[in-house]
Amino acid sequence: MTVNNILQYESNIWATADLLRGCGIKESEWPSYMMPFFALVMIESRLVRMFDELKAEIGEAALAEIAPEDLTGLIEDKGQGYNVYIFEKNQTLKDICKNDKSFDVDFEAYLRGFDGETKDLLGVEATEGEKFLDIKGVITKLKAKKVLLGYTKEWSSIDLKPFDNSAITTLEEHIKRRWADISADTAGEQYTPDDVIGLIAEIIASKIEESDKLLKIYDCTCGGGNLLFGVEDRIHQRFKRLTQTFGQDWNDALYALAKIESRFRVDSKIEHGNTLTDDKFYNDEFDVVIANPPYGVKWNGYQKDIENDKTQRFKYLPSISDGQLLFMQHLISKLNANGMGVVVHNGSTLFSGDAGSAESNIRKWMLDSDFVEAVIQLPTDEFFNTGIYTYLWVLNKHKLPQCRDKVMLINASEKFKPLKKSKGSKRKEVDEVSRLEIVETLTRFVDNDYARVFDKEFFYFNKQAIMLTNVDEQGKSFASRLKEGKISLKLSPLKLDNGERTLTEFTITNCDSQRFGSLVEAFEQDIKPFVSSLDYKEQPLTVTTEKALYRFDADRETLIKEVLGKQEEALGCGKIVVKAAFKKGTKTQPEKIEITVELTPDYQKDYEIIPFHRDEVANQEAIEAFMAKYITKPFEYLENVVGVEINFNKVFYKPEKLRSVQKILGEITAIEKELKGLEEGLGL
Structure with missing residues (x-):
């Protein structure tokens, strides 16, 4: 039969779910009830078809004379399965469903009459572990709802025997698609x-x-x-x-x-x-x-x-x-x-x-x-x-x-x-x-x-990583103020002031005893979070030492040093790094909170995405040309990592075609006329 003919069976198969709906089984659960029975009628139809072909091949009379054990071997050699009821009793699922009084016993015997592999796949005897189609579990649930016989009858009326393997596969694909759709x-x-x-x-x-x-x-x-x-x-x-x-x-x-x-x-x-x-x-x-x-x-x-x-x-x-x-x-x-x-x-x-x-x-x-x-x-x-x-x-x-x-x-x-x-x-x-x-x-x-x-x-x-050195408006970095081999300038602050709060000496003597029971408690709950929140670029921060005052000028993007009686000095772009640490007491020193400040160059790790060239020399030249064209700050090369991505949007992007000015003006004129008409209609 043709594919179109077998697809008419799709609605018949799906109609078996009407009974499931009627007894309150959720639609999302239907596939678990339908799969084992679909497999059952599919297996039966093919075994019956194979048996009919065997009869035609050797004749019914000759087949009837074959001993059961020899028949079993003959059929099992074909590798498509075996069922005692079909091959030895000449009965199918439809025959079993005719007698409702013996149905439960006959159906159980029918299922157990399959070969071992088929029983495993259907889950006929599954108790634990891999249950595959778990027909045993489904039967138990249908029995509890008292619809097992009715449901089995629905499936037994579906005869797939006239269809060949390819046609049944096509039907199976359509049914499985609908299962996938709901579950x-x-x-x-x-x-x-x-x-x-x-x-x-x-x-x-x-x-x-x-x-x-x-x-x-x-x-x-x-x-x-x-x-x-x-x-x-x-x-x-x-x-x-x-x-x-x-x-x-x-x-x-x-x-x-x-x-x-x-x-x-x-x-x-x-x-x-x-x-x-x-x-x-x-x-x-x-x-x-x-x-x-x-x-x-x-x-x-x-x-x-x-x-x-x-x-x-x-x-x-x-x-x-x-x-x-x-x-x-x-x-x-x-x-x-x-x-x-x-x-x-x-x-x-x-x-x-x-x-x-x-x-x-x-x-x-x-x-x-x-x-x-x-x-x-x-x-x-x-x-x-x-x-x-x-x-x-x-x-x-x-x-x-x-x-x-x-x-x-x-x-x-x-x-x-x-x-x-x-x-x-x-x-x-x-x-x-x-x-x-x-x-x-x-x-x-x-x-x-x-x-x-x-x-x-x-x-x-190429994902080329670089280390940028940020500079001030004069093109200077704090790095130029450091001695050779030094990476920062360490300060010993007497006072920190961010405009809202001033920190000076940090010992047990000035610990707020009403708020904190100890200096370490004051450190953990107050000083440490406060220092962590300091941002010299967002809020002015002044660091006072014995000899000078230091701050960051955000407008000029430079560190400033002020010495009493002298003109302020721009030190170049850099960072103010403030750290707080708790120091336990010793025999000679009391416990204290130690604040340290470092002035460092403002280094910034960045990366650039650059087109790749197969030739190694050409690739490096392309990277250098890109840097010369787009990077104006001093930098050092770090690692280069080659990445791969496939971007359909980039390749097939089509910009939206803009409307002409004349068309836009025409639309505006039309809207103005419409508004004028509305105003006249309202008597405005």
Whole structure:
């Protein structure tokens, strides 16, 4: 049957939730009730179909003469599962539901009649640990609400037997999409829409060719398998090439769905577990990698495992708050020498992290290694539970000569068709015409009005740190007043005055005994916070010593020294650094509060962002030319860190077109006429 026919079943399947609504189960909980039963009818339909094919192959009469143990072996060899009721009693779920008196017993026996792996995936006997689809738990809840038989009857009426694997996969994708729409309570998890899967498949198809060599496809966060199997099915529509799919996921229920699906495919391996800490395919490399890993999800729960990873796949560890670039590094490590991939990410992987950060270093490593062929910006409102921009990273370890050491940016944000009816946050789809246009642009690899090709170094930048020496209006710094080898001038203050308060001698004798019980208490609660609050630039501060008075002139940005009877002297731009310390008493000295003051040059660490050049000499010359043009104060070079970011807004920014003066004046005239008419109407 056609895809359109099977999609009519979507409403039938969704109608099973009416009973859930009727007995007070929240909509957000529906997927946990629907998943195990959908898996159940999917398994049954395929086993019945397989059994019918077996009958047609060897004849019903011959099949009836086969001993049960031999029949079991014959069917289990096909690797699609086994059920005693279906194969030995010729009964299905629909038959069991006919007798309401024996239903509970029969249904329990029916479930226990499955092979061991199927029972594990459905969660038939789960008591603790991994329950996967947890049908046992769901049955217990439905029994408590006295709707188990009715709910099972609803599902037993759904006959998927006439549909082939590809058609059922299509239906499964649509159902899982709706589940994702109402239950995406796990941060960052995004179900991949059909149109995005189609675009990914088209990109992959443009990079491969017909061959008798097996094509190995891998998804490290495969979820229920919609992206992995969707890409495989589309590849089969274009090529006769044999494929093998590999997937891994940590979510119990989604893994179970993917695992069940995999058993009805020619060659597919699905594993359960955390890809980042327990790679089930650690010895494998692949021709194609695809993934839509979770966005912005913390990985602190398994931080030690990542930090102690021995596989060398993680060159740098990104921020704990977002593990997307961990998955990116993992996927690159899984590519064979000629492998390519397409990975879905949000915008943070393009620009998060400053130069020298792990995120920037990961991007630099990827571009240094020439793994990135293109980045494609998708439209907003493309995914079901987020309206943000998303991006496809096209990875390629075997670039064509014209693509080497280059990266193409494709702004496909306007390549979409509006949906007639929104699906959650999804209001747009990248239609087939747009998909083919995007792939053609990628294949041609030349600039057009929405795509540009860059040397990879275009995305690099120098973050040059410098130490500035601030100067006064005469261009002088206090540094010129210091003796060689000295970094400051230390003063012994007799008095500090900030206009509101004066500090003089600090001993137990002048401690405010009514406010503080001891000198140390006065220090902690009064003197220390007061000294910390002093800001000589915001509020005038005068430091008096035995020989002179010192202050900072904010208007002239210089330190001033005043000596009685002499003209004040400008010392150059500098800082007044005041510190307070409590000194315990000794045999010869009482306890006291010691105030110290230092005059220092006004140094300021700063950095400049400067375009990067591939040639080391040219790069240094560019830095020096930039400094000569823009930096007027004395400075010293500090470290230079090369960063990498990919900024779509910078590349594709289009300034808003301003209206002409004539048009604006015309609008003003029209408004004036309208106001005049209103005034006349009011008799003003």
